[in-house]
Amino acid sequence: MERGVFLYSAPVQLASTIRGQSYRFASVKEVLAKANPPKSGDDLAGISARDAVERVAARAVLANLTLRELRENPVVPYEQDELTRLVEDELDDQAYRAVAHLTVGQFREWLLDIDTTGPTLRAVSPGLTPEMAAAASKLMSNFDLMTVGAKCQVVVRANNTLGLPGRLSSRCQPNHPTDDVQGILASAREGLSYGCGDAVIGINPATDTAESTAEILKVIDDLLKRNECPTQHCVLSHVTVQMRALELGCPMDLMFQSVAGTEAANKAFGISAALLQEGYELINAKGTAKGPNRMYFETGQGSALSSAAHHGADQVTIEARAYGLARRYKPFLVNTVVGFIGPEYLEDGPQISRAALEDHFMGKLLGLPMGCDACFTYHAKMTQDELESLKVLLGAAGCTYLMSLPVGDDIMLNYQSTSYHDIPTLRRLLGKRPTPEFDAWLDAKGIWRGDGPGPKFGDVEAVR
Amino acid sequence: MDALRDELGSSDPLPPVPAMPPIPAPPARVYSPRPERSAFAAQAAHHTTALVGIGHVGTRYATDVVLQFQAELAVAHAAVGAELPEGWAADNGFVGVCSRVTSHREFLLRPDLGRRLSDTSLETVRSRCDKNVDVQIIVADGLSAVACMQTGKALHDAVVRACSARGLKTGTPIAARFARVWLEDEIGQEVNAKVAMILLGERPGLGTGDGLSAYVVYAPKLGNTDGDRNMISNIHLRGIIPDDAAERLAALASAMIEQRSSGVTLDLGRLGEVSGGRGYRAPQVRQRLVAGGEPT
Numbered sequence: 001m002e003r004g005v006f007l008y009s010a011p012v013q014l015a016s017t018i019r020g021q022s023y024r025f026a027s028v029k030e031v032l033a034k035a036n037p038p039k040s041g042d043d044l045a046g047i048s049a050r051d052a053v054e055r056v057a058a059r060a061v062l063a064n065l066t067l068r069e070l071r072e073n074p075v076v077p078y079e080q081d082e083l084t085r086l087v088e089d090e091l092d093d094q095a096y097r098a099v100a101h102l103t104v105g106q107f108r109e110w111l112l113d114i115d116t117t118g119p120t121l122r123a124v125s126p127g128l129t130p131e132m133a134a135a136a137s138k139l140m141s142n143f144d145l146m147t148v149g150a151k152c153q154v155v156v157r158a159n160n161t162l163g164l165p166g167r168l169s170s171r172c173q174p175n176h177p178t179d180d181v182q183g184i185l186a187s188a189r190e191g192l193s194y195g196c197g198d199a200v201i202g203i204n205p206a207t208d209t210a211e212s213t214a215e216i217l218k219v220i221d222d223l224l225k226r227n228e229c230p231t232q233h234c235v236l237s238h239v240t241v242q243m244r245a246l247e248l249g250c251p252m253d254l255m256f257q258s259v260a261g262t263e264a265a266n267k268a269f270g271i272s273a274a275l276l277q278e279g280y281e282l283i284n285a286k287g288t289a290k291g292p293n294r295m296y297f298e299t300g301q302g303s304a305l306s307s308a309a310h311h312g313a314d315q316v317t318i319e320a321r322a323y324g325l326a327r328r329y330k331p332f333l334v335n336t337v338v339g340f341i342g343p344e345y346l347e348d349g350p351q352i353s354r355a356a357l358e359d360h361f362m363g364k365l366l367g368l369p370m371g372c373d374a375c376f377t378y379h380a381k382m383t384q385d386e387l388e389s390l391k392v393l394l395g396a397a398g399c400t401y402l403m404s405l406p407v408g409d410d411i412m413l414n415y416q417s418t419s420y421h422d423i424p425t426l427r428r429l430l431g432k433r434p435t436p437e438f439d440a441w442l443d444a445k446g447i448w449r450g451d452g453p454g455p456k457f458g459d460v461e462a463v464r
Numbered sequence: 465m466d467a468l469r470d471e472l473g474s475s476d477p478l479p480p481v482p483a484m485p486p487i488p489a490p491p492a493r494v495y496s497p498r499p500e501r502s503a504f505a506a507q508a509a510h511h512t513t514a515l516v517g518i519g520h521v522g523t524r525y526a527t528d529v530v531l532q533f534q535a536e537l538a539v540a541h542a543a544v545g546a547e548l549p550e551g552w553a554a555d556n557g558f559v560g561v562c563s564r565v566t567s568h569r570e571f572l573l574r575p576d577l578g579r580r581l582s583d584t585s586l587e588t589v590r591s592r593c594d595k596n597v598d599v600q601i602i603v604a605d606g607l608s609a610v611a612c613m614q615t616g617k618a619l620h621d622a623v624v625r626a627c628s629a630r631g632l633k634t635g636t637p638i639a640a641r642f643a644r645v646w647l648e649d650e651i652g653q654e655v656n657a658k659v660a661m662i663l664l665g666e667r668p669g670l671g672t673g674d675g676l677s678a679y680v681v682y683a684p685k686l687g688n689t690d691g692d693r694n695m696i697s698n699i700h701l702r703g704i705i706p707d708d709a710a711e712r713l714a715a716l717a718s719a720m721i722e723q724r725s726s727g728v729t730l731d732l733g734r735l736g737e738v739s740g741g742r743g744y745r746a747p748q749v750r751q752r753l754v755a756g757g758e759p760t
Binding site (some may be wrong): 184190195230343384411414457 | 507508511512513514515516517518519520522523524525528529533536537540543544559571573575577604607666668669672678685698718756
């Protein structure tokens with residue numbers, strides 16, 4: 001009966017007892033929501049546990065559910081959502097069968113076991129649904145999330161080889177409030193001179209037009225060619241705009257889109273699986289990166305609720321579902337923009353940090369080259385020190401890449417992220433290196449030598 | 465274990481503290497862009513306010529940069545934390561209203577409550593505000609009461625003048641506390657306005673907190689979404705100056721009334737020059753916030 005997951009649905013046990021008090025839950029979805037660590041977004045949605053004891057009761061129920069039961073009870077029904085259908089229809093059955101019998105509690109222990117290695121996790125990954133990754137995260141502490149996250153190895157290639165052990169990469173993000181290309185160029189050169197940008201030179205445009213996208217891409221393409229710099233470029237306009245720009249004829253290494261975890265939330269973004277497939281095929285045909293990986297996705301907890309498209313499910317589970325969609329397109333980059341959405345979804349430093357580690361763990365477990373925009377907006381309750389600590393946690397957890405901007409300040413989007421100075425600092429602290437191709441380029445330019453700054457470190461004249 | 469201890473030299477005394485080396489003062493490093501000090505910074509300053517060309521100490525920032533950064537962060541946080549005083553509306557000729565939010569923390573965590581009027585304020589709107597107007601303007605705190613207090617009144621008055629010049633009747637001036645964008649729907653619906661326009665403080669950026677955004681909607685009513693609205697952001701002296709913004713906003717309101725729609729369905733092409741676009745923008749200057757004791 002392995003194939004017939006929808007042919008039967010055995011009643012699942014949804015009750016637990018703590019100190020004589022019994023707790024009952026109406027659905028797997030409710031158990032998943034109430035098992036979540038505190039998040040202001042789940043409170044806003046009215047689905048979180050009413051207190052810490054009920055939260056543990058939900059976790060006790062969750063620990064005894066099997067992965068098979070999670071597959072049979074997706075948080076958005078098969079009939080109502082194309083993401084559920086895609087995950088269900090495309091799941092690797094052999095990989096699924098290897099772990100289907102485990103309870104979530106056993107699954108957590110199996111993930112943490114020293115004998116469960118990175119290659120094993122990579123092999124099982126195509127058999128996991130997003131709900132399984134989310135469920136495991138709810139039984140894990142920050143250290144658990146980091147331990148498993150660090151084990152997962154997801155290696156991808158475009159012009160660079162990203163995700164190898166002992167590497168920490170960065171997106172250089174030279175945004176400008178009016179897309180002044182000279183301003184963008186100045187910031188990009190500065191970033192490269194600090195050893196940033198091996199994941200991508202990625203610009204969020206102020207103007208979402210094909211012409212503007214093409215104009216920025218040409219300038220960055222010239223910069224990379226002039227300096228023979230091995231990295232990728234991307235302008236993060238809407239996927240339809242990038243498709244038009246490609247058809248106008250412009251260099252484009254990676255194609256970007258923001259994605260969310262339900263069909264309805266993606267509709268609010270103006271996308272569908274069919275549209276992403278179109279973009280994916282176009283960038284594979286006309287993209288300028290060597291490949292084979294050429295897509296770039298951004299996600300973030302809370303985005304579905306912000307368009308009332310969460311189907312009563314918690315924001316961690318919905319976030320995992322976005323990864324379930326992203327993995328279809330073999331992306332080169334995926335990152336959660338964890339603190340950008342605001343305090344109504346992630347209130348403070350502890351919530352933002354927790355969400356970053358959850359997202360990194362879930363993304364890696366589902367087979368993605370997961371990075372993170374560790375950041376806060378100025379109305380969230382997070383300090384600069386907390387943000388710096390989070391970057392160390394992410395680096396230690398094997399996060400594939402972080403962002404990088406001048407002093408971490410995005411002068412267009414008005415939020416605080418990782419700085420050009422933070423990336424070399426983290427590499428020194430954690431003994432990490434950039435991608436091998438970029439490392440060799442930095443060495444040749446005298447910007448970074450071995451494990452420390454070279455003679456041209458921070459010297460923008462080294463990048464013409 | 466003994467062999468390991470021997471290997472570690474455990475029987476030898478611990479090495480003495482090294483002799484004190486001379487510690488010269490490092491060269492002065494200053495906050496940039498300082499065009500007079502670096503050709504790159506000079507060139508970049510014409511094009512961006514991004515903090516490039518600031519140098520480094522090891523892999524970190526110079527002390528001067530740290531202080532400037534902390535000052536900018538403090539300005540942003542102060543703008544978010546500020547509250548619009550209850551008397552501000554009356555003192556400036558507005559009818560004061562408040563959303564259902566009762567505290568600043570609740571304002572940040574419950575956008576749903578910030579989108580609806582409190583019972584008292586609903587009564588206020590019903591009893592004190594003109595009905596059946598063309599454009600109902602609301603100034604509001606949003607995420608920066610500082611911006612609202614600085615530019616809110618001037619922008620409001622400029623929009624009233626621009627609307628009058630186009631023959632549009634504006635409603636009773638309203639100022640709202642703890643307000644989110646969608647509050648304009650309920651207020652506009654209550655006064656039966658053709659167009660509602662809320663001018664509110666934007667989420668501050670580093671070192672700034674003085675920007676206003678304007679959101680405009682045709683046929684305001686509860687249930688409208690973001691797709692039904694048009695907006696203009698960055699209204700402040702370094703961005704779109706209030707008088708220019710007022711012209712554009714009045715033009716938007718006219719177009720909405722003429723086309724009987726707003727948001728994604730509004731044909732902006734018919735707005736012409738006045739709706740703005742990517743015109744010339746003077747070089748932006750990042751203010752130096754930390755003065756005194758500046759290295760030379």
